[in-house]
Amino acid sequence: xDPSTQLTQVTGPASTAAPDGAEPDSAAAxxxxxxxxxxxxxxxxxxxxxxxxxxxxxxWYALYVLLSAYARGLMATKVVGNLNVALVFGLLQFASxxxxxxxxxxxxxxxxxxxxxxxxxxxxGGGTGS
Amino acid sequence: xxxIAAAETGTARTLTLVLFVLLVAATLAITVGASRQNRGRxxxxxxxxxxxxxxxxxxxxxxxxxxASFLGIAGLIALYGYDGFLYSIGFLVAWLVALLLVAELxxxxxxxxxADVLAYRMRQRPVRTAGSISTIVVSVFYLLAQMVGxxxLVALLLxxxxxxxxxxMSAETAKIVTIxxxxxxxIVYVTVGGMKGTTYVQIVKAVMLLAGAVVLAVxxxxxxxxxxxxxxxxxxxxxxxGDAYLSPGLRYGRDLATxxxxxxxxxxxxxxxxxxxxxxxxxxxxxxxxxxxxxxxxARHSVLWAIGIxxxxxxMTLALGFGAAxxxxxxxxxxxxxxxxxxxxxxxxxxxxxxxxxxxxxAVLLSVIAAVAFATILAVVAGLTLASSSSLSHDxxxxxxxxxxxxxTQELRVARVAAFGIGAVAIVLAVYARSLNVAFLVALAFAIxxxxxxxxxxxxxxxxxxxxxxxxxxxxxxLLAAVGIVLLSxxxxxxxxxxxxxxxxxxxxxxxxxxxxxxxxxxxxxxxxSCTAPAPxxxxxxxxxxxxxxxxxxxxxxxxxxxxxxxKYKRLQVRAMSxxxxx
Numbered sequence: 001x002d003p004s005t006q007l008t009q010v011t012g013p014a015s016t017a018a019p020d021g022a023e024p025d026s027a028a029a030x031x032x033x034x035x036x037x038x039x040x041x042x043x044x045x046x047x048x049x050x051x052x053x054x055x056x057x058x059x060w061y062a063l064y065v066l067l068s069a070y071a072r073g074l075m076a077t078k079v080v081g082n083l084n085v086a087l088v089f090g091l092l093q094f095a096s097x098x099x100x101x102x103x104x105x106x107x108x109x110x111x112x113x114x115x116x117x118x119x120x121x122x123x124x125g126g127g128t129g130s
Numbered sequence: 131x132x133x134i135a136a137a138e139t140g141t142a143r144t145l146t147l148v149l150f151v152l153l154v155a156a157t158l159a160i161t162v163g164a165s166r167q168n169r170g171r172x173x174x175x176x177x178x179x180x181x182x183x184x185x186x187x188x189x190x191x192x193x194x195x196x197x198a199s200f201l202g203i204a205g206l207i208a209l210y211g212y213d214g215f216l217y218s219i220g221f222l223v224a225w226l227v228a229l230l231l232v233a234e235l236x237x238x239x240x241x242x243x244x245a246d247v248l249a250y251r252m253r254q255r256p257v258r259t260a261g262s263i264s265t266i267v268v269s270v271f272y273l274l275a276q277m278v279g280x281x282x283l284v285a286l287l288l289x290x291x292x293x294x295x296x297x298x299m300s301a302e303t304a305k306i307v308t309i310x311x312x313x314x315x316x317i318v319y320v321t322v323g324g325m326k327g328t329t330y331v332q333i334v335k336a337v338m339l340l341a342g343a344v345v346l347a348v349x350x351x352x353x354x355x356x357x358x359x360x361x362x363x364x365x366x367x368x369x370x371x372g373d374a375y376l377s378p379g380l381r382y383g384r385d386l387a388t389x390x391x392x393x394x395x396x397x398x399x400x401x402x403x404x405x406x407x408x409x410x411x412x413x414x415x416x417x418x419x420x421x422x423x424x425x426x427x428x429a430r431h432s433v434l435w436a437i438g439i440x441x442x443x444x445x446m447t448l449a450l451g452f453g454a455a456x457x458x459x460x461x462x463x464x465x466x467x468x469x470x471x472x473x474x475x476x477x478x479x480x481x482x483x484x485x486x487x488x489x490x491x492x493a494v495l496l497s498v499i500a501a502v503a504f505a506t507i508l509a510v511v512a513g514l515t516l517a518s519s520s521s522l523s524h525d526x527x528x529x530x531x532x533x534x535x536x537x538x539t540q541e542l543r544v545a546r547v548a549a550f551g552i553g554a555v556a557i558v559l560a561v562y563a564r565s566l567n568v569a570f571l572v573a574l575a576f577a578i579x580x581x582x583x584x585x586x587x588x589x590x591x592x593x594x595x596x597x598x599x600x601x602x603x604x605x606x607x608x609l610l611a612a613v614g615i616v617l618l619s620x621x622x623x624x625x626x627x628x629x630x631x632x633x634x635x636x637x638x639x640x641x642x643x644x645x646x647x648x649x650x651x652x653x654x655x656x657x658x659x660s661c662t663a664p665a666p667x668x669x670x671x672x673x674x675x676x677x678x679x680x681x682x683x684x685x686x687x688x689x690x691x692x693x694x695x696x697x698k699y700k701r702l703q704v705r706a707m708s709x710x711x712x713x
Binding site for chain 2 (some may be wrong): 027030033034039042043048049050053054056057058061062064065066068069070072075076080081082083084086087090093094097098100101102104105108114115116119120123124
């Protein structure tokens, strides 16, 4: 086994193996933090938003693509003037993208950032029990 | 040609050339200025992590929106109506994947390259090798497409006709000179300016692109009194295709003669949609942009800015495309360039004539838009060259070959040599391929990013069981699947078959293929290997097949290996989600 692999198993992998700036936080600190209440809260808050919303917008986009491929008649129906369903649907995709981005920004600002800060503080402040 | 028309072309051409030269001078000045601040690796690879969210958002927009976004999509909308819009929606929705799943986590986990993240909890050397090869392949394919496209584009923008001369050069020579010049410039931007120089060039380009699009869109609005319905109606009427122009189906997912051909056409549309929406978050030159800001929160804000900028821009291309169809006309556009790239410049000329004053006004606006397109090309190729050379030096040289024992100076020297080398190879290949239809390389780059990179990134961040073999299988599996399918696709084999309808050939195309003009054996006259042999896999875009294959390979690879490291996974998640210990 070469020395760099041995080192890796003791201290955990460096994101680069470069000699400058070895990982500042020890494996013990990470272990303690990973088991902490703060981290559990952060993980839950993040995944509870990100996974369902991703599934939702991908499904919405898939609907748009499938209708564009298979429901030409529906898409060609005029809504107002020369604007048809296809155009409205397309503009809705734009609107939903902006909306989701804005919603995530607010959620991250209010819920995720404070929790992330708490986890970071726990790491550097030294975990007193998990 | 009448003397007036000749003089007009002369004015436009001179103005365009002058603007090009000014642009090159300005970007070089920026690059040299930026180079003075470059001290070490963090500066070269990540711009010192000193860019603000707005600056990075603009740079992301500048890096992402290529000449294909600007000229290509406007042209696609002008010629085919709605289907161009469909294309731009995929490009935008893709950014939600980057925002929600990738940007902040990458910023917290990695340091300089995409492979930093992939290799975080794996065995370094095999995963870094795979990640680096994928990075270089995606970036070089994309780069080739940009450079070959640039050759034809600049010829178009300068009004160089196939049989004409320009500054004493034939059209062919002018194309080659353009490709070489762009290649040299991108090498200089990267070797001298690193990420800092590249970022500033991208910011300048983004501002120019937005300003140009706004000016044109406002003028189109003025022409139609901001009545969208009126604009659409006029465009549809002038297109000669009536209402079908405003609905999906003229270009993608067409209803064809037989059921089988129609099915394949629709599957191609779905495949394209999938590659676009999943590929963006796996493009290495986009991912490294997230490293240039101080922390993950800034990375998030950069992407928010980028979504606003990119979304706003694509909305404006609606006005540009339909405006060109209504005010310039499809026949005029297609006559100069069947690909439609000339739609936006011609629109600029028409609007300039109408609102700025006669032929001179038209020439001025045309030159400005041409300069914007040129800036667009420079910004994107610089970003691609930087991404591939930094991966070569940081992943392959410093970590795989030197096992982390290289000094900073050595690593930076290799990075610069790599930029020179990759740039030189790209120039040679682009010159060699300058007459080929290489637009498919961009779609292929997206497909590889979605099939090889994204599965590895997502599974590494979110799946406990993922391990080294999974990462390696996933990356190589996705890469080979995407490339392999394209090699067996109608892109390479252009014969008509049960699944691919015969195309109507122009005289030139028929001659190139060696068939009579009325032949029905050719479906894709620009196919790379053969015009008449049919493709074993009738899909033009590999995404629908290669993306699931990529995910599957990653999963199977993980499950068939006993490697399991709970601790490293927890460590990765703590770091990625909270930023604790991030660089």
